[in-house]
Amino acid sequence: xxxxxxxxxxxxxxxxxxxxRLSAAFYEPMLASDGESCLAAAQSCAGDRPDLILLDLSLPxxxxxxxxxxxxxxxxxxxxxxxxxxxxxxxxxxxxxxxAGADDVVxxxxxxxxxxxxxxxxxxxxxxxxxxxxxxxxxxGFAEPVMTFVPSGTVALVSPRPTEARLLQEDLSAHLRDRLxxxxxxxxxxxxxxxxxxxxxxxxxxxxxxxxSLRLLSxxxxxxxxxxxxxxxxxxxxxxxxxxxxxxxxxxxxAGPGVTATELAVRVRSLLRRKRAGDRQRARMQDxxxxxxxxxxxxxxxxxxxxxxxxxxxxxxxxxxxxxxVMVVDLDRFKLVNDQHGHAAGDEVLVEVARRLTAxxxxxxxxxxxxxxxxxxxxxxxxxxxxRQVAERLCEAVEERPILLPSGKGLTVTVSIGVAVxxxxxxxxxVVQQADLALLDSKGAGRNxxxxxxxxx
Numbered sequence: 001x002x003x004x005x006x007x008x009x010x011x012x013x014x015x016x017x018x019x020x021r022l023s024a025a026f027y028e029p030m031l032a033s034d035g036e037s038c039l040a041a042a043q044s045c046a047g048d049r050p051d052l053i054l055l056d057l058s059l060p061x062x063x064x065x066x067x068x069x070x071x072x073x074x075x076x077x078x079x080x081x082x083x084x085x086x087x088x089x090x091x092x093x094x095x096x097x098x099x100a101g102a103d104d105v106v107x108x109x110x111x112x113x114x115x116x117x118x119x120x121x122x123x124x125x126x127x128x129x130x131x132x133x134x135x136x137x138x139x140x141g142f143a144e145p146v147m148t149f150v151p152s153g154t155v156a157l158v159s160p161r162p163t164e165a166r167l168l169q170e171d172l173s174a175h176l177r178d179r180l181x182x183x184x185x186x187x188x189x190x191x192x193x194x195x196x197x198x199x200x201x202x203x204x205x206x207x208x209x210x211x212x213s214l215r216l217l218s219x220x221x222x223x224x225x226x227x228x229x230x231x232x233x234x235x236x237x238x239x240x241x242x243x244x245x246x247x248x249x250x251x252x253x254x255a256g257p258g259v260t261a262t263e264l265a266v267r268v269r270s271l272l273r274r275k276r277a278g279d280r281q282r283a284r285m286q287d288x289x290x291x292x293x294x295x296x297x298x299x300x301x302x303x304x305x306x307x308x309x310x311x312x313x314x315x316x317x318x319x320x321x322x323x324x325x326v327m328v329v330d331l332d333r334f335k336l337v338n339d340q341h342g343h344a345a346g347d348e349v350l351v352e353v354a355r356r357l358t359a360x361x362x363x364x365x366x367x368x369x370x371x372x373x374x375x376x377x378x379x380x381x382x383x384x385x386x387x388r389q390v391a392e393r394l395c396e397a398v399e400e401r402p403i404l405l406p407s408g409k410g411l412t413v414t415v416s417i418g419v420a421v422x423x424x425x426x427x428x429x430x431v432v433q434q435a436d437l438a439l440l441d442s443k444g445a446g447r448n449x450x451x452x453x454x455x456x457x
Contacts, residue, residue: 003052004030004050005027005029005030006030007019007022007029007031008056008067010056010059011056034061035059035061035063035067038053043077049080051080051126052080052081052082052083052119052126053080054085055102057088065096068097069101071101081122081125082101083102083104083115083122084102085106087108095262095266098263098267113241113244114247117248121252155180155198155199155268156188156191156200156201158183158188159203160184168264172264176265178199188216197225197229198226199271199275200232201230202232202234203220203233205235210233210235210242214249217250218250221249228275228282230253230275231250232251232254232255233246234255234264235254235255252274255267293305297350298369299354300375301368302370305368307428310378310428311428314422317381322380323383325386326377326422327378328370328432328438329377329394329415330416331349331413331414331415332416337349337413344406345407348403349403349405353415354369354375356394356397357394359397360390360393382421384452387421388450395415395448395450399412416439416443417451419435419451419452422434435453437453438453441453
């Protein structure tokens with residue numbers, strides 16, 4: 001099954017019909033006949049919660065709007081997409097459903113292709129949210145509260161008819177405090193080549209129909225600068241196939257020709273909230289990836305990052321018939337620093353040594369902290385002469401001036417370095433082992449010096 005869909009309807013016939021349609025599309029239907037059953041299912045254990053809810057507004061116990069409000073107020077289920085299915089064509093009822101937190105409002109009877117396209121669309125947008133809710137990105141006890149303040153954004157109205165777009169801009173400005181700009185399609189595509197563009201694109205169809213807006217949608221979603229921007233396609237027709245195609249191409253919303261400025265503003269605000277939530281999630285993911293590769297004390301790469309990078313450097317050396325050098329750098333008598341001056345002083349020494357090593361290496365060189373006081377340096381395209389010059393420079397840079405400790409005292413420290421130079425097809429483990437053995441030779445010879453070993457190809 002590709003997702004659990006909770007069908008909430010007081011009519012057994014409707015539950016059976018929609019359940020059959022979803023089963024045929026390889027979804028797992030879940031059934032509820034009233035609002036309380038819906039809330040219980042949505043608030044259950046994470047593995048049992050629905051991935052999406054189809055909600056009828058007319059329920060026997062509590063209203064669908066109240067169900068929406070409770071869902072959105074509960075951190076356990078506030079991110080579950082909800083499609084409201086209703087036979088009520090009253091614009092005020094639609095608006096109230098959107099305001100309460102519906103992701104979409106679809107009139108019954110819902111066309112299969114359109115409904116399934118919207119389900120696919122919302123489930124794609126939900127990818128990663130469940131992982132975050134399980135604690136993959138958020139440490140236990142630090143879950144974020146619901147944002148009560150949404151910062152203003154930029155909304156681009158993209159239309160081939162500037163006069164009509166400016167009228168829409170004027171109507172929306174009465175409901176939105178966000179920046180509203182009117183762009184031609186050429187200008188919208190130019191935004192796709194630049195960073196920091198609009199948060200939401202509202203794309204109006206041209207006189208030729210949906211083809212032009214779908215092409216633009218596809219372009220916006222395929223460019224790095226705009227792929228995460230929300231896109232609402234504003235149709236001049238209500239063709240089911242066009243709307244379904246828009247959802248499958250990545251549209252975040254599709255509004256028909258009868259949408260009012262008030263409803264469109266509510267939809268845009270919803271898109272802005274989702275865009276901000278996605279931005280925060282991506283930022284947390286980037287932070288998690290960065291922390292997985294970076295030593296938090298020194299800011300250098302860690303062993304997890306360094307090993308595959310060393311493998312890449314060795315492979316490139318084999319392909320280009322060049323040498324590369326591996327250095328293992330170890331602080332001399334570092335335990336005494338901690339014992340005599342405290343761990344805060346030890347941390348300051350590590351940070352400053354990392355800074356001095358970095359300052360004396362090329363951008364193309366690899367520097368990582370691989371142990372408590374041990375660093376790995378890899379020099380691509382470097383033979384014995386180059387490696388010797390660099391290693392001796394590193395020793396001098398560390399020793400040349402005292403390191404200022406938190407106590408105000410200056411402390412002179414030194415490093416010992418073991419170097420292995422390799423070329424051709426060689427085992428990475430063997431190269432590092434040779435550098436380790438060379439480091440032991442440096443320590444045994446009195447420390448604060450460089451020792452070389454050659455690695456066999």
